[in-house]
Amino acid sequence: MERRRVVITGLGAVTPVGLTAAESWQAVRSGVCGIAPITQFDPAGQKVSLAAEVKGFDPEAHFTRQEAKHMARFTQFALASAREALRDSGLDREQEDLDRCGVIVSSGIGGLSITEAEHDKGAQKGWDRVSPFYIPTAICNMAAGQIAIDSGFRGMCSCPVTACAGGTNAVGDAFHYIRDGYADVMLCGGTEASVTPLAIGGFTSMKALSQATDPARASIPFDAERSGFVLGEGAGILVLEELQHALSRGAHIYAEFVGYGATCDAYHMTAPRPDGSGGAKAMAMALSDAGIAPEEVDYINAHGTSTHLNDAGETAAVKAVFGDHAHALAISSTKSMPGHMLGAAGAVEAIFTALSLHDGFVPATIHYQVPDPECDLDVVPNEGREKALRCALSNSLGFGGHNGSILLKKWEA
Numbered sequence: 001m002e003r004r005r006v007v008i009t010g011l012g013a014v015t016p017v018g019l020t021a022a023e024s025w026q027a028v029r030s031g032v033c034g035i036a037p038i039t040q041f042d043p044a045g046q047k048v049s050l051a052a053e054v055k056g057f058d059p060e061a062h063f064t065r066q067e068a069k070h071m072a073r074f075t076q077f078a079l080a081s082a083r084e085a086l087r088d089s090g091l092d093r094e095q096e097d098l099d100r101c102g103v104i105v106s107s108g109i110g111g112l113s114i115t116e117a118e119h120d121k122g123a124q125k126g127w128d129r130v131s132p133f134y135i136p137t138a139i140c141n142m143a144a145g146q147i148a149i150d151s152g153f154r155g156m157c158s159c160p161v162t163a164c165a166g167g168t169n170a171v172g173d174a175f176h177y178i179r180d181g182y183a184d185v186m187l188c189g190g191t192e193a194s195v196t197p198l199a200i201g202g203f204t205s206m207k208a209l210s211q212a213t214d215p216a217r218a219s220i221p222f223d224a225e226r227s228g229f230v231l232g233e234g235a236g237i238l239v240l241e242e243l244q245h246a247l248s249r250g251a252h253i254y255a256e257f258v259g260y261g262a263t264c265d266a267y268h269m270t271a272p273r274p275d276g277s278g279g280a281k282a283m284a285m286a287l288s289d290a291g292i293a294p295e296e297v298d299y300i301n302a303h304g305t306s307t308h309l310n311d312a313g314e315t316a317a318v319k320a321v322f323g324d325h326a327h328a329l330a331i332s333s334t335k336s337m338p339g340h341m342l343g344a345a346g347a348v349e350a351i352f353t354a355l356s357l358h359d360g361f362v363p364a365t366i367h368y369q370v371p372d373p374e375c376d377l378d379v380v381p382n383e384g385r386e387k388a389l390r391c392a393l394s395n396s397l398g399f400g401g402h403n404g405s406i407l408l409k410k411w412e413a
């Protein structure tokens with residue numbers, strides 16, 4: 001089977017540091033932190049008071065009041081981002097075979113706030129009184145479904161639910177789908193909106209979240225004082241396109257998508273293998289998929305959650321794959337800024353990785369203070385840097401042992 005080349009031609013995002021992909025990237029370049037006290041509910045009485053919330057998002061700037069009412073927040077983020085990505089790509093849908101255009105958009109939890117509200121209503125008024133829109137607004141796949149309805153894309157429409165690896169699995173699966181000839185264009189990415197009492201409580205009770213009260217010491221990947229991740233929300237959507245299809249219409253190309261690896265630790269419900277071997281295999285698979293030597297990679301956008309096990313294990317995985325070259329790599333975690341966006345994280349980080357290659361800029365791991373001997377690679381502490389980049393990886397690791405790694409290459413005509 002012919003392996004076709006795939007490029008990224010459109011970007012859209014709603015994040016805790018910006019309401020568009022361009023705004024979000026500029027904030028990340030500038031080292032802006034999106035973590036602050038929770039405003040969507042009163043966290044009094046809970047141990048965690050900080051989150052990375054999307055700020056200033058007005059659904060009625062994107063949808064009619066009736067449309068917004070029948071969409072959960074995670075779907076609103078995704079659809080706004082998809083429309084932005086399509087505008088950015090310049091794709092003329094009237095000129096496309098829409099049966100050759102598809103959607104793959106992940107969400108880890110879906111409309112949890114809807115579930116919480118409807119449960120309360122049912123408990124008080126009777127279970128047959130819950131909204132008829134509860135199920136079709138809350139289920140995880142509805143963001144993908146609404147994007148397909150809105151865009152008219154009639155090809156494959158799917159929603160990988162692989163926790164924190166979901167966004168990376170979505171863009172990686174879309175890449176393979178185009179490369180192997182099943183589609184010409186794919187809208188892909190991830191979305192999440194789970195800053196709710198139940199989610200915060202659940203992650204807190206399993207000791208996954210930072211209980212810091214200072215935003216500057218909450219999401220601190222690779223720092224010896226890291227104590228858990230900070231829950232974020234938002235969406236990231238990319239337009240992937242077969243190369244000749246993109247060139248024929250004069251599309252702007254951000255980066256070339258060249259490799260994808262996905263593995264499972266098959267080890268533990270929440271903890272990664274301590275040696276990072278599952279993540280290492282995903283990175284090695286992405287390199288092999290692309291036919292790229294480890295020495296050709298300049299930057300890794302790390303999963304980097306600010307938990308002890310993840311950051312130490314990911315460092316070990318990078319060393320296992322790259323050997324001596326690991327110390328020449330820049331490996332930063334942008335989760336230090338918009339927090340951990342769960343099913344959206346890998347997609348937003350794919351956008352940041354593409355823009356890193358496009359602009360020749362490596363974003364920082366901000367708020368880094370205390371070195372950890374277990375995380376002794378170049379984590380790009382506190383200040384981003386201008387750097388000519390050829391190839392970059394983006395990693396995602398999820399509960400259930402899911403590992404995903406994508407490899408992007410600087411576009412050169």
